[in-house]
Amino acid sequence: MAPAPPPPPSISSLYRVVSPALRWGGSGRGWTTFAYSTSYAHNPSCKASPARPGDTEDVCGRPLGLQFNIRTGDLYIADAYHGLLKVGPAGGEAKVVAAKADGGAFTFVNGVDIDQSTGDVYFTDSSTSYTRRHNTDIMTNRDASGRLMKYDARGKRVIVLKDALPYPNGVAVSTDRTHVVVAHTGPCQLFRFFIKGPRAGTYELTISGVTQKEATGLRLTGRRSMERR
Template structure:
């Protein structure tokens, strides 16, 4: 859907791609030069309210898609992806970074260059990633819903987010209470981080030293 800058009723742009209904649309990013919209459909079998089943069953029917506002058409870039979630276009606009939630990985899909149209592993993660957003240095912030081997008891601290550099290396960690499970971490002016979650009724602001 698209909403005008001044707000108002949303316009539905796409409801299906290649004859397959969109059941679990999730991450989205826009090429600021071409206006092309890249987005994920996390599963062909489950909807958002059944998101735990996507991880539990190892569902690999997710899709990476692109919508072209000039033609009004959407196409499948990559099918049969395991729980594709958040995504972000790289600073040089050559590739996308996509979180694969169940496998705890980041994937890279090339949209330009000699590898265009191919997908590869970008980083293994210590937790389940949600949204991916660019930092201010060519890398990315990745929100983690929880750690892989997280226990409900013990020290009340777990990973909330990771900063990944342009080569896929973890260069910064953010920790917090286990009751906080972020779905979004966005960096703004001055290095401040805005952290949100579908499970919380507020947005946290983190000032880094």
């Protein structure tokens, strides 16, 4: 008899952004594999060590962002090299749902968040010129080729919302779902892109002068306040 599948993920579970994606099962179980990419599953070098050398991440993948669709239990994974991936509530092999936009392949997929009402996924491609391994070159060369994108869950297509961005990193959908906040690591600023209402399509500066650590990622708390992380 085949073993029963693991239970669907719960809000109380803790997930870790490494390759593969791990789930914390408490002090008794520790970290266990929850999701992995196709290349990780079929390439022996990817599973040789949990502390895999960085020079194999372009093959094995490097997940940088995780976000659950609360209604479906699907986990969306922003993988720096493989694009936007999705795995079901039971975990297992994650499938690529988007790997390019406007005819060009993603180079450095980074942050991800979900509009829990529509299921649409917002994510960033930090640069179209430099990969994650060469992320410091983005700042050194003042690269501004990053993009903010939306994965239309119903239409299963990617829409570029804003391009020519300097190192867009973390993203967070506002609790009233009127805009998406984007953290820019290079200039150390937070912007917001309005997705509905009279200002839809507007991209404006919200906070300037944050540290590089603060501008790496962010999330919105249940109290409608912004928490930098």
